[in-house]
Amino acid sequence: MSNNNHFPLLKSRARIGKLELRNRFVLAAMGSNFAEKDGTCGERIQAYYENQARGGVGLIVLETSSIVWPAACSMPHMVGFSEDRFIPGLTQLADRVHKHGARIAAQLNHSGKVSQEDTVAGRPLWVPSLLQKGTSDMLSLLTPKELGNFIKAAGPDGKGPSYHVMDQADILALIQQFAAAARRAKQAGFDALEIHAGHGYIISSFLSPAVNKREDQYGGSLPNRARLLTEIIRAVRAEVGADMPILVRLDAKEYRIEGGITPADFVQTAKLAEEAGADAIDVSAYGNTAKGIAFTEAPLVHQPGGFLEFAKMAKAALSIPIIAVGRVELDVAEKGLATGHFDFVAMGRKLLADPTLPSKVMADQPEQIRPCIYCYICVSQIFINQPLMCAVNPNLGNEHREHLIASSNESKRIIVVGSGPGGMEAAKVLAERGHRVSLWEKERDLGGTARIAALAYEPNGRLIRYLADSLRRLAVDIQLGKLATLEALRAERPDHVIVATGAARKAPEIPGKHLKHVFDGDQMRGLLFGTDAAAARKLPLYQRLMLAAGRNLQLLRHIGLMRTLSHFWMPIRKQVVIIGGGLVGLEMAEFLVARGRKIVVLEPTANLGPELSIVRRSRVVHLLKEHGVELVTNADIRAIESQHVTYQLDGKDYQAQGQQVIIALGASADTSLADQLQAGGLQAVAVGDCKRVGYIDGAIHDARAIASTI
Ligand SMILES: Cc1cc2nc3c(=O)[nH]c(=O)nc-3n(C[C@H](O)[C@H](O)[C@H](O)COP(=O)(O)O)c2cc1C
Ligand code: SF4
Numbered sequence: 001m002s003n004n005n006h007f008p009l010l011k012s013r014a015r016i017g018k019l020e021l022r023n024r025f026v027l028a029a030m031g032s033n034f035a036e037k038d039g040t041c042g043e044r045i046q047a048y049y050e051n052q053a054r055g056g057v058g059l060i061v062l063e064t065s066s067i068v069w070p071a072a073c074s075m076p077h078m079v080g081f082s083e084d085r086f087i088p089g090l091t092q093l094a095d096r097v098h099k100h101g102a103r104i105a106a107q108l109n110h111s112g113k114v115s116q117e118d119t120v121a122g123r124p125l126w127v128p129s130l131l132q133k134g135t136s137d138m139l140s141l142l143t144p145k146e147l148g149n150f151i152k153a154a155g156p157d158g159k160g161p162s163y164h165v166m167d168q169a170d171i172l173a174l175i176q177q178f179a180a181a182a183r184r185a186k187q188a189g190f191d192a193l194e195i196h197a198g199h200g201y202i203i204s205s206f207l208s209p210a211v212n213k214r215e216d217q218y219g220g221s222l223p224n225r226a227r228l229l230t231e232i233i234r235a236v237r238a239e240v241g242a243d244m245p246i247l248v249r250l251d252a253k254e255y256r257i258e259g260g261i262t263p264a265d266f267v268q269t270a271k272l273a274e275e276a277g278a279d280a281i282d283v284s285a286y287g288n289t290a291k292g293i294a295f296t297e298a299p300l301v302h303q304p305g306g307f308l309e310f311a312k313m314a315k316a317a318l319s320i321p322i323i324a325v326g327r328v329e330l331d332v333a334e335k336g337l338a339t340g341h342f343d344f345v346a347m348g349r350k351l352l353a354d355p356t357l358p359s360k361v362m363a364d365q366p367e368q369i370r371p372c373i374y375c376y377i378c379v380s381q382i383f384i385n386q387p388l389m390c391a392v393n394p395n396l397g398n399e400h401r402e403h404l405i406a407s408s409n410e411s412k413r414i415i416v417v418g419s420g421p422g423g424m425e426a427a428k429v430l431a432e433r434g435h436r437v438s439l440w441e442k443e444r445d446l447g448g449t450a451r452i453a454a455l456a457y458e459p460n461g462r463l464i465r466y467l468a469d470s471l472r473r474l475a476v477d478i479q480l481g482k483l484a485t486l487e488a489l490r491a492e493r494p495d496h497v498i499v500a501t502g503a504a505r506k507a508p509e510i511p512g513k514h515l516k517h518v519f520d521g522d523q524m525r526g527l528l529f530g531t532d533a534a535a536a537r538k539l540p541l542y543q544r545l546m547l548a549a550g551r552n553l554q555l556l557r558h559i560g561l562m563r564t565l566s567h568f569w570m571p572i573r574k575q576v577v578i579i580g581g582g583l584v585g586l587e588m589a590e591f592l593v594a595r596g597r598k599i600v601v602l603e604p605t606a607n608l609g610p611e612l613s614i615v616r617r618s619r620v621v622h623l624l625k626e627h628g629v630e631l632v633t634n635a636d637i638r639a640i641e642s643q644h645v646t647y648q649l650d651g652k653d654y655q656a657q658g659q660q661v662i663i664a665l666g667a668s669a670d671t672s673l674a675d676q677l678q679a680g681g682l683q684a685v686a687v688g689d690c691k692r693v694g695y696i697d698g699a700i701h702d703a704r705a706i707a708s709t710i
Pocket of ligand 1: 032063064107196249300301326327328349350378382
């Protein structure tokens with residue numbers, strides 16, 4: 001442990017109302033789909049939240065929960081607060097959280113127009129006034145399997161949602177339902193309540209001028225639109241008494257929604273909430289769900305610290321604590337606390353990736369925090385009605401199972417071959433379990449193909465760094481530039497060999513693929529990192545010289561530096577055709593277009609980026625289109641010529657212009673090394689892409705599963 005006292009304010013105790021919290025970390029509410037089918041809290045969800053509490057967070061905000069279960073639910077396994085039968089499970093959950101010193105708030109909600117489960121059951125959705133039906137642009141990007149999960153959301157008649165405009169009696173009933181749910185939360189031993197007044201749910205539908213077109217005292221002016229919220233706060237206060245803190249989650253802005261909530265509206269609403277008795281404001285935002293990109297503007301903001309400005313505005317206008325959220329890095333959080341821009345920081349994805357983040361900060365070991373890679377897999381799971389999972393944290397959702405990485409009784413000699421995320425994760429888990437581990441990598445640097453992914457998408461680089469640092473800390477014997485052969489491995493007499501050498505990439509037989517201006521994904525990686533001499537020979541002399549200089553100066557070894565330098569120069573021409581619109585093709589396009597290249601992506605199938613999560617896929621596709629990238633699906637590639645690629649679409653001939661062609665197709669599993677080692681008498685097992693081609697999550701989860709059994 002280091003002696004530095006980093007982040008003193010994040011570590012400091014503070015109060016919301018009369019509730020004292022052990023630090024400033026709040027687990028942001030996140031739907032998990034871990035509740036039981038009947039809305040109760042069983043072992044899975046209890047174990048998940050207990051583990052979050054064990055990780056050191058000050059306050060847990062339980063995920064969105066229905067005050068009228070099974071109605072008003074946005075996911076199939078949603079927690080209920082609407083009947084007393086829910087209290088025993090909630091009590092157990094709260095007790096397990098308290099055991100570890102954390103506090104817990106219930107997030108009370110009615111999903112209103114987002115109540116997908118009402119549509120599934122054929123019930124109308126409650127709304128303040130009639131809505132236009134719309135569809136999301138994400139739907140056109142779904143794979144057939146994902147689409148299958150959406151079908152039931154069209155309801156029993158397949159026609160999609162129907163709506164019920166709430167009358168005054170409904171409004172009164174709703175207020176009472178919130179109050180009754182709050183009473184149950186208190187009975188179950190919860191420490192606080194969060195009234196969800198954001199994210200398109202019922203209260204925010206009343207707050208939003210774009211949705212609320214009522215002409216009674218609940219519509220029109222801002223105080224009228226906020227009336228439902230303030231009446232709910234008052235009713236809840238009357239029910240739970242003065243001591244139980246009431247947090248209110250509000251949207252500070254509605255992105256890409258014409259006439260939606262503005263930051264000025266938000267501040268005014270927050271003041272009204274304070275006057276009505278709220279003890280804290282949790283500052284979020286919302287985006288138009290018809291646009292996939294908007295979801296990554298809000299609520300799952302992609303821009304680091306994207307909502308901090310709003311928190312600051314609220315702090316300046318209110319006297320109750322303000323909770324900031326939205327990709328807030330630790331140093332930014334500490335600074336925001338120091339400058340008085342907010343009082344607490346809620347974290348969502350970071351605490352999924354590493355629930356022990358607060359303890360690591362408390363112990364001055366922030367460098368040991370497993371980073372989130374902003375891949376949006378977690379939330380995409382919820383979109384397709386599946387349980388929450390995290391790409392980099394395989395333990396998430398499995399807390400109720402036996403602990404995944406129990407120590408081994410026997411310390412074995414294990415060699416891991418290949419240092420992509422799968423290989424490094426395997427080596428890490430094996431070393432943590434007490435084995436003697438060597439990691440062999442044939443290149444000069446750790447990371448494997450994830451290095452190119454890190455070049456295109458910065459958060460991937462953090463994962464490589466974290467894994468590499470963990471291995472060094474665990475004293476794993478790292479051997480770079482070491483080629484694994486049967487003879488070399490045999491000579492080491494390992495008890496086990498883990499083969500994590502990644503996928504084989506063989507470009508399909510397209511006429512012209514051997515031309516000098518054509519590169520496959522591996523060659524492109526080799527070019528950019530200066531490790532493929534054969535690929536470099538295809539370049540003109542001046543480009544070869546530039547690359548050689550970069551290699552000699554060791555510039556090509558540093559991903560961050562490469563990301564910056566490549567904005568100024570790289571051996572890629574101005575117009576590029578990428579054949580293949582999967583993960584590699586899209587990330588390559590993202591990287592190149594950001595560096596001023598004109599790109600056409602030709603994808604032979606109907607699906608773009610199926611390996612990417614839905615939310616990240618729709619973000620990437622949107623941004624590529626916005627930057628003028630032409631994305632062609634169902635392209636039947638005919639031939640690569642010197643200045644263009646010919647393809648057919650619906651039987652018609654087309655040409656995509658490009659002075660350079662990248663073939664990002666043809667990745668396949670490759671167990672040849674593992675097979676050879678097994679045949680040679682070694683205990684070898686394949687993990688990750690060499691077994692089954694996928695995304696980082698597949699490699700990491702597979703590696704951990706295998707490493708935990710040795
Ligand atoms: C998987 C997932 C589920 C979420 N579910 C909820 C929810 O139930 N209620 C809510 O208010 N916000 C929900 N959010 C939004 C988070 O509370 C948080 O505001 C958002 O993730 C931004 O914070 P972050 O950048 O730290 O992840 C969810 C986010 C994620 C990633
Ligand atoms: S799934 Fe991806 S985005 Fe979500 S928490 Fe894990 S790493 Fe972060």
